[in-house]
Amino acid sequence: MKPAGIYIHIPFCRSRCSYCDFATGLYESALAERYVASVVSEISAWREVIQPETVDTIYFGGGTPSLLSPAQLEALLNAVRKCFSVSLNAEVTMEMNPGTVTEGSLAAFRELGISRASFGAQTFDDRELARLGRSHTVADTRQTFSLLREVGFDNVSFDLIAGLPGQTLERWERNLTEAFALRPEHLSFYLLEVHEGTPLAAHIKTGLQPTPDEDLAAEMYRVMLERAADAGYLHYEISNLCLPGFESRHNTKYWTGAPYYGFGCSAHSFDGESRRWANERDLAKYVAMVERNTSAVVEDRRLSDSDRRAEAVFLGMRMMAGVRTGEFRELFGVDLRRAHADELKNFQQAGLIEFDGDLLKLTSAGALLSNEVFAAFM
Numbered sequence: 001m002k003p004a005g006i007y008i009h010i011p012f013c014r015s016r017c018s019y020c021d022f023a024t025g026l027y028e029s030a031l032a033e034r035y036v037a038s039v040v041s042e043i044s045a046w047r048e049v050i051q052p053e054t055v056d057t058i059y060f061g062g063g064t065p066s067l068l069s070p071a072q073l074e075a076l077l078n079a080v081r082k083c084f085s086v087s088l089n090a091e092v093t094m095e096m097n098p099g100t101v102t103e104g105s106l107a108a109f110r111e112l113g114i115s116r117a118s119f120g121a122q123t124f125d126d127r128e129l130a131r132l133g134r135s136h137t138v139a140d141t142r143q144t145f146s147l148l149r150e151v152g153f154d155n156v157s158f159d160l161i162a163g164l165p166g167q168t169l170e171r172w173e174r175n176l177t178e179a180f181a182l183r184p185e186h187l188s189f190y191l192l193e194v195h196e197g198t199p200l201a202a203h204i205k206t207g208l209q210p211t212p213d214e215d216l217a218a219e220m221y222r223v224m225l226e227r228a229a230d231a232g233y234l235h236y237e238i239s240n241l242c243l244p245g246f247e248s249r250h251n252t253k254y255w256t257g258a259p260y261y262g263f264g265c266s267a268h269s270f271d272g273e274s275r276r277w278a279n280e281r282d283l284a285k286y287v288a289m290v291e292r293n294t295s296a297v298v299e300d301r302r303l304s305d306s307d308r309r310a311e312a313v314f315l316g317m318r319m320m321a322g323v324r325t326g327e328f329r330e331l332f333g334v335d336l337r338r339a340h341a342d343e344l345k346n347f348q349q350a351g352l353i354e355f356d357g358d359l360l361k362l363t364s365a366g367a368l369l370s371n372e373v374f375a376a377f378m
């Protein structure tokens with residue numbers, strides 16, 4: 001069995017961004033205290049897999065985990081270390097937002113073993129940040145980044161969003177110039193998705209903000225890949241770039257079928273074989289369930305053989321290194337090249353996929369249209 005990853009969801013933010021549909025709410029210290037106690041209880045009572053194997057990644061996601069105090073983080077890490085065998089060189093990532101940390105808090109997080117910082121820069125344009133309802137400025141991003149470096153973080157990831165309402169290609173290119181100039185070890189980039197029910201969706205409906213231009217977003221993606229290659233970054237996953245050796249070890253588990261166990265509201269888990277389960281999404285209900293000593297799991301699903309095959313293709317192909325068709329045949333007894341001969345031929349002719357020996361890979365053009373490619377395997 002491959003080593004497992006642990007995900008801990010911290011559902012608090014300083015304010016609510018206009019495009020956000022994550023399971024998060026505003027930070028309140030009393031609620032945060034109760035929540036952390038609940039997650040510690042959930043971890044301590046964990047019995048989902050009989051013999052938990054080695055854990056080599058821990059990921060604090062949210063939300064804004066950097067709003068927690070070092071003492072709260074320590075309580076969570078101690079609970080994980082008590083329940084699992086955490087390897088010495090584990091990658092321990094914390095998501096943070098610019099402006100939510102001080103030199104003192106970062107130094108304390110580092111002291112606790114946080115080895116990787118992932119932070120939501122999103123854009124290097126103050127007008128765009130304001131449009132997104134972000135609670136920070138570009139100056140905060142720069143200051144957080146230099147504090148991270150000062151206290152010794154040598155593995156830092158930025159999130160960037162492309163395709164914002166009113167964003168021009170020129171402004172996006174300026175964002176890229178700024179981001180690459182700082183040389184973070186890792187970059188995750190997303191095309192903005194407008195979710196129903198968010199303030200942004202309402203702003204677009206009422207004309208307060210322009211409708212994002214999908215063709216322009218596609219061009220931004222293409223430009224990003226070009227500029228990233230020039231700057232020495234590897235495009236290792238559809239939405240992720242890194243300097244050599246700095247792939248996210250935790251997120252790679254999601255795409256390669258490794259087990260991961262999620263704690264906290266809305267956290268998802270996978271046993272590495274055929275079972276996926278998920279916790280209650282609502283924070284208050286989650287806390288109430290754990291405080292009543294009942295399981296917070298509200299969805300539990302066994303994957304069929306065909307689910308597992310489809311997952312192995314559409315998750316595996318997110319990695320630009322591709323899927324080994326020989327390994328796939330050994331695992332599932334299906335020859336992808338034969339079973340999907342017509343679709344593969346069409347995608348190959350359209351320049352969306354390519355074969356490299358027995359590796360089946362997306363091309364850069366295919367990465368942008370990945371959902372269409374994956375749908376053929378479902």
Ligand code: SF4
Pocket residue numbers: 012013014015016017019020021022024062063064097120
């Ligand atoms: S910081 Fe992230 S999780 Fe929090 S409201 Fe903004 S987008 Fe949502």
